[in-house]
């Protein structure tokens with residue numbers, strides 16, 4: 001029995017379902033490990049000692065690579081002084097100053113732990129600032145796991161969702177229709193940094209759609225909220241919608257902010273400063289100093305090294321390699337999303353079985369991919385790492401091709 005299988009069996013006895021949420025056992029591709037032992041740079045080791053080049057990066061937080069030396073030095077220095085104190089440390093003010101400096105639409109910042117904390121606080125602040133109730137949400141978008149936004153309706157009441165109205169991302173007409181339904185009760189429009197729904201082609205926000213969202217909010221006096229929890233600090237250090245020239249009123253960040261240390265941030269403009277000071281949001285661990293020290297080190301290094309450009313270049317290298325390999329083996333890929341946050345789907349693969357089989361073949365050769373979720377590059381991925389990963393994926397495509405029924409194999413070229 002593998003160590004992973006043994007831990008899964010023990011977990012089944014003492015943890016409901018063996019694990020919860022998106023890393024639950026039954027949500028992992030078959031053959032994927034549930035438990036990990038350690039990680040370094042762009043590599044991760046499962047509990048059975050199998051190493052992989054990591055393209056999930058802890059589902060986004062690890063942006064400088066696991067164990068970045070500068071972040072770890074800042075963490076050690078802060079831990080030696082104190083983490084959970086009776087209130088915030090000076091790092092709180094320093095980090096808020098850094099975010100206000102980095103993010104053009106930010107006049108202030110507040111901190112919590114998870115992305116859900118931050119998106120929920122944005123909605124609460126928008127309602128407090130406008131005195132209204134309705135929130136427009138893109139159909140199929142993920143904004144967290146609280147009752148108002150979780151994709152599962154188990155344990156959720158209709159009242160939890162009573163004031164949400166859906167529209168389609170990148171569809172300005174549907175956004176305007178939803179705003180008309182909300183009428184004078186429109187508090188906010190919440191949109192993710194780009195469209196990154198599970199298992200669906202990813203789409204960057206179009207400038208027209210982003211502009212329409214700004215106009216809808218301005219016309220109604222509502223708040224435009226960008227949920228930058230997933231995309232934040234990988235598209236643009238000033239917030240993802242800087243790339244389309246539209247500035248929101250409020251943004252939620254988390255994931256990449258502190259290279260894996262638990263932290264989330266809400267930033268906003270002066271219009272919502274008073275509302276942000278009136279809502280009651282807090283948590284026992286929200287002022288912990290170590291993650292804030294990690295965030296200062298992470299964001300400073302991303303800025304100084306132009307980390308986003310590096311991640312983008314590495315993502316482009318991966319994308320081009322996968323494209324060539326798939327064509328050579330007679331597969332057609334649909335690659336979407338920004339290169340540094342890629343989604344790789346197979347064409348004509350409605351049940352995603354082909355994608356899943358490919359990911360399993362890649363994992364068996366030391367590359368950790370995902371068949372339906374956004375993947376993530378980090379600044380620790382070097383050209384040599386990408387080439388090593390591509391060497392493995394080439395063999396994975398070959399293995400996949402050899403198991404394909406002969407009727408679906410491409411005709412041999414003369």
Ligand SMILES: Cc1ncc(COP(=O)(O)O)c(C=O)c1O
Nearest residue numbers: 114115116142143144192229230
């Ligand atoms: C766009 C977006 N918003 C919110 C969240 C929720 O963040 P968390 O899981 O940290 O609560 C996520 C998490 O994946 C996300 O991708």
